[in-house]
Amino acid sequence: MRGIHFLKQLGTSGKALSGLSLYFTSRSKPVRYCITGLFASGITLYYTAKHQVCHAATLKLDSSKWMSEPLTDLNTLEKNQNDMKCRVEAMIMRIQADVCHALEELEPEGDKFLVDKWHRAEGGGGVTCVLQDGVTFEKAGVNVSVVHGTLPPGAVQQMKSRGKNFKSQTLPFFAAGVSSVIHPRNPMVPTMHFNYRYFEVVDEGGKRIWWFGGGADLTPYYLDEKDAKHFHKTLKGACDKHDKGYYPRFKKWCDEYFFIKHRGMTRGVGGIFFDDIDEPSQDKCFKFVESCGDAIVPAYIPIVQKNKNSGYGYAERQWQLIRRGHYAEFNLIYDRGTKFGLQTPGARYESILMSLPLNAKWEYRHEPKPGSLEAKLTEVLKKPREWV
Template sequence: MQKTDNGDSQMVPDYGASYQADQTLQTFILSFAKEERARKQNELMGIASWLGVGGGLAAALGVLSTAAATNDEVDTSKFMTTPVTDLQKLQETKDDMKTKMELMIMKIQADLCKSLESFDEKKFIVDKWLRKKGGGGISCVIQDGTVFEKAAVLISVVHGNLSEDAIKRMKSRRGDIKGKSLPFFAAGISSVIHPRSPMIPTFHFNYRYFEIIDDDGQKHWWFGGGSDLTPYYLDVADAKHFHKTLKRACDMHNPKFYPEFKNWCDKYFYITHRQEHRGIGGIFFDDLDTLGSQGTFEFVKSCAEAVIPSYVPMVRKHVNDGYGYAERHWQLLRRGRYVEFNLVYDRGTKFGLATPEARIESILASLPLAAKWEYMHSITPNSKEEELMNVLKEVKDWAAEDD
């Protein structure tokens, strides 16, 4: 059951119904937008007819061009705040990939924050910051909320020149980069959601675009990212839903992506010193450019748009589940593992901490508000906790499992 705005209770819809409803709403919105465009086009054609042929034709074309430009203006009204990049520049460069990426992550940030706020009594704090050497970011954070103990949805849009150390690290993965101090642009969205209830999984995702110009004037670009889930108690239906949602997003662009990126995720989010995975995986990829600039962007956009349907139904499903001291204790121990991975293995965290003048608040926003470590902790045999640990010790193909 879930509380509505007027305090009444309602049945929680299943994943299928929720997904279908979202699809129906999306179809309606697209249909309405199409009708609006057709109506405005008819109005403009009427104006052109009224102005007449010859000299009036040029005026008509001017009206049509002005109206089209107005319709194509960048709409920032539904974002959490104004974009990092100046609005006029975004308008002038709306076909540039840098602009497309910034506007996309701004929308994903706003959509997710508003969706999560519908569950919590607290609202996101919006912290817009600037980087001295170029660009900035927008950090949206709920801390110590009723449903979310800590939830961070962060975007950064930065530019400048790469340090020699950063270039060396990139050359280890991309040997075709030439130069010692290269202009770069990076835009990305990153989020970690730590719910208060141990019945709701922790969720992480990150999608990013990187662009540099080498000494020969050649532009190098690539995308990276992924989504992964860290439950404290295993819900098989949740695991299947999460992976199948990601698989649908991948399959729209290349059926080879999901198995490849799932395998990459399983390998990446592995805590070697514990010999266990951080969670039940998801997808992870980096240095991706195989579909061309626009095609790869569309793939990343599909993955980012899968964030809400892949995770929010789990919040809705478990938000009123009961739990006690034992479950909370286990959650804090598992969060300790989360901290270990982020500080010891995570590439983004290590890169950020090693970067001069890095914004530490943003880098460490992924860490939970509370975690615990115990000496020689033991798990009760045949318990729910052991069930989870058995899953974290192996790799499972959740999307291929029969319902």
């Protein structure tokens, strides 16, 4: 147990020691000391890996605006900011709060998010925030989940299709993420989704494998090219800070992923999507994902502000409901996150299905009139464009 003791003494200077993947980029004395301690104690490493005890590295976290207490107690989170699990949890709690507060500010009658903190019998839990039937937002959900345990065969299968190949039918795992779908009331305001997540899996040989995934995409009901450009440009800015190759790659991936196959069209005008990100280092991956998370408010809020008081009538509402039906189809038929979620034992389905719209409509053979604004949007969905 001496290794853990050493780790606890690390303090903030160990911030660059990014958790269990053992990337050591900092060269400060305490870190070197710790490395010695770690490597001198195989048992400790095994212990911490097996029981997912957070490593020590204290960082004062400002949790005053978070929507709830975190899943892991704040003290543990603060003391273990060099463990990626703790670092991610703090980050997603903060992003959840930033987004929720920014959305609440757009509610003229003071509607607030309902906050549900839940625990999962099998390990972990989440904080689900939902604002329903607001003036600006018909249904907005921003969900944090931090879960661990054993993945069942169905969920392992979902992972396999993500390019991971595991021989086992079941696997120990840790998953933490923030995910959100915002369905505004006014059809002139697009729906927006984002999700950033971190995974750890221990394979058959006891090797810990980690990766990040995530993305954000915009689903307008009526196309405003300036809005689409603004959204993409903001996400591109977040990507470019880390790797100029990210945006083009992840923009394309987004168009491919958010594709409603049976309709032959994308869910919306896209954004970015990535999965299985584990390079160049855990720390750099974290910082990239954090930038993407921080880009949500500047990418989306101005679009809501600009359009939320636009005029609309019965026809526009009907089109919005039809398109929300398409949205539900994507989420229930194709979305891997939804499938993965519903296959995880003890999954809280209310949080997973929070992404579904408050209202949706399926008219048989509904087709927009040629030349209409609805048809114009459909054309773009069938042939994704470059926006930046």
